[in-house]
Amino acid sequence: MRQGNSGQESARSTFLAIALISVILPVPFFAAVSIFRLSGLPVYFAQLGLYAIFFGLAFWGLRAEGLRLDLTPRRWLAAFGVALLAWAAYALFLHFFGLQPLEDGLSRLAQIPAWKIGAQILSTWLFVGLGEELLFRAYFLPAFQRRLGLGEGRRALTAALFLSSLFFSLWHLPARFNALFAGDLSPFLLVLSLAILFVLGAAFAWLYLRSGNILLVGLVHGLMDFPLLGLNLQLSYLILLFAIAAVEISRRLRRANASAENV
Numbered sequence: 061m062r063q064g065n066s067g068q069e070s071a072r073s074t075f076l077a078i079a080l081i082s083v084i085l086p087v088p089f090f091a092a093v094s095i096f097r098l099s100g101l102p103v104y105f106a107q108l109g110l111y112a113i114f115f116g117l118a119f120w121g122l123r124a125e126g127l128r129l130d131l132t133p134r135r136w137l138a139a140f141g142v143a144l145l146a147w148a149a150y151a152l153f154l155h156f157f158g159l160q161p162l163e164d165g166l167s168r169l170a171q172i173p174a175w176k177i178g179a180q181i182l183s184t185w186l187f188v189g190l191g192e193e194l195l196f197r198a199y200f201l202p203a204f205q206r207r208l209g210l211g212e213g214r215r216a217l218t219a220a221l222f223l224s225s226l227f228f229s230l231w232h233l234p235a236r237f238n239a240l241f242a243g244d245l246s247p248f249l250l251v252l253s254l255a256i257l258f259v260l261g262a263a264f265a266w267l268y269l270r271s272g273n274i275l276l277v278g279l280v281h282g283l284m285d286f287p288l289l290g291l292n293l294q295l296s297y298l299i300l301l302f303a304i305a306a307v308e309i310s311r312r313l314r315r316a317n318a319s320a321e322n323v
Contacts, residue, residue, distance in 0.1 A: 118194035189282025225261030
């Protein structure tokens with residue numbers, strides 16, 4: 061659906077406003093956490109509020125661009141199914157390679173109050189995971205392609221993927237600077253973490269483009285941030301790789317079935 065000149069100008073202004081707000085909002089959040097040494101419930105509810113704003117920004121941008129998302133119950137079920145499959149593959153990987161046997165992981169979880177696990181799932185899987193993916197993949201990925209005049213086709217999409225992933229990486233700078241000033245992160249690790257975030261952003265974009273399901277990408281993102289098992293192993297990126305593999309296998313099977321039906 062093509063927009064008129066006034067619609068184009070409005071969408072461009074909205075894009076700039078959302079990009080600016082997205083960059084600015086984390087700064088006072090982490091500044092307040094650092095200055096006032098906030099922790100526990102104040103940080104928890106402040107984070108929920110922050111990501112609620114990101115939800116609003118994402119849907120504002122999607123409306124301005126005339127983009128619609130399929131958020132039907134069927135899409136939710138598909139997202140949960142693939143995310144659960146990827147998480148199970150991750151848990152079994154940890155178990156069979158002796159990194160964290162299932163019984164050990166479950167016993168550690170049993171020592172954490174159920175309400176804390178539920179609160180973490182709510183904030184991380186739904187607010188953080190879905191909030192960031194709606195903003196960066198569902199909105200910024202196509203918006204970069206349109207607003208920067210990249211055109212159409214595979215090259216334009218690749219350029220948009222690169223730029224949105226770079227923006228996703230740099231957007232995490234306030235959190236990284238907060239860790240740097242607190243002495244929890246060295247300059248080298250800060251640069252390394254930004255590079256890793258760029259790669260992850262590109263992988264999330266790939267999963268979105270191949271699956272067409274932003275709910276799946278959001279759940280996988282949230283699972284990676286809080287995988288329940290193997291919390292200290294830094295291997296939760298495997299959940300993303302398993303999800304991508306599941307989507308690619310599903311696509312191949314559908315193509316094979318379609319080809320067989322046409323014979």
